[in-house]
Amino acid sequence: MTSLEDKVAIVTGAARGIGKGIAIHLARAGAKVVVADVLPERDATVLEIEAERGSAIAVETDVSKNDSVLNLVNRSLEEYGKIDVLVSNAAVESRGVLEDVKEEEWDRLYSVNVKGLYLCCKHVLPHMKERRTGSIIAIGSATSVKGFPEFAAYSGTKGAVLQIVRCLALEVRALGIRVNCLCPGMTDTEMGRAAMAAYGDGTDQIIVDTQGRWGLPEDLAKAAVFLASEDSEFVTGQPIHVDGGLTT
Ligand code: NAD
Secondary structure (H helix, E strand, O other), rough: OOOOOOOEEEEEOOOOOOHHHHHHHHHHOOOOEEEOOEEEHHHHHHHHHHHOOOOOOEEOOOOOOHHOOOOOHHHHHHOOOOOOOOOOOOOOOOOOOOOHOOOOHHHHHHHHHOHHHHHHHHHHHOOOOOOOOOOEEEEEOOOOOOOOOOOHHHHHHHHHHHHHHHHHHHHHHHHOOOEEEEOOOEEEOOHHHHHHOOOHHHHHHHHHHHOOOOOOOOHHHHHHHHHHHHOOOOOOOHHHHHHHHOOO
């Protein structure tokens, strides 16, 4: 089994869903995990990790706020002394034809999904550059590369995430830091169920298109362990689609 022994990982949006699954799997592989989220349920993720004899702390974090992300990075360094892995997973989603999307909603999506990635990278990178090592895993989406009706706002943020990953990977590849974009398809979480409810009967066809089942947080978590570890040492700047073939 891949070992992340002695690694320290920050996972944003880890109170539930895919982020929680990733946090638990990184801890099972031996990493010490910083569970960051706006929701108080972040404490439950820590308890689950500790129940399996893992090590984790929870830090209340709003990834769209500079001071909050700075505090997250400082708390991680105080507690564990270093940061090897950043999983930028926190995001919000909404749906609607473009002209009906409210300006505040547009700003909220870009502020969490895009600015959140920027702020997390901005504050983690000086530390990773100093140590000349690190793996940044941004969570994109099938919508990073494929169009879906009524998802222009959300899809735009996820396309931006992938392009930020590609550019940043080239900026830091000579410094021992890798940056990749893990792209879920239709995954069984609160966000996934809400998005798919919008498709009504079309959901059945999407399931047929994706190996006949929903994706699970564990599917993403296994790929995140790979990207966090030295097993993926020659992989950078890439979208890794874990979507049962949805984008194929
Ligand atoms: P989710 O809504 O179940 O969980 C998202 C988590 O992010 C929540 O715990 C939430 O509190 C947290 N969060 C939201 N705003 C935050 C903020 N400002 N600061 C800190 N934390 C914040 O969603 P999920 O399905 O687990 O999605 C995880 C990632 O996967 C997201 O990046 C999402 O865009 C992506 N994704 C999900 C699906 C899917 O079908 N579920 C598909 C493609 C991509």
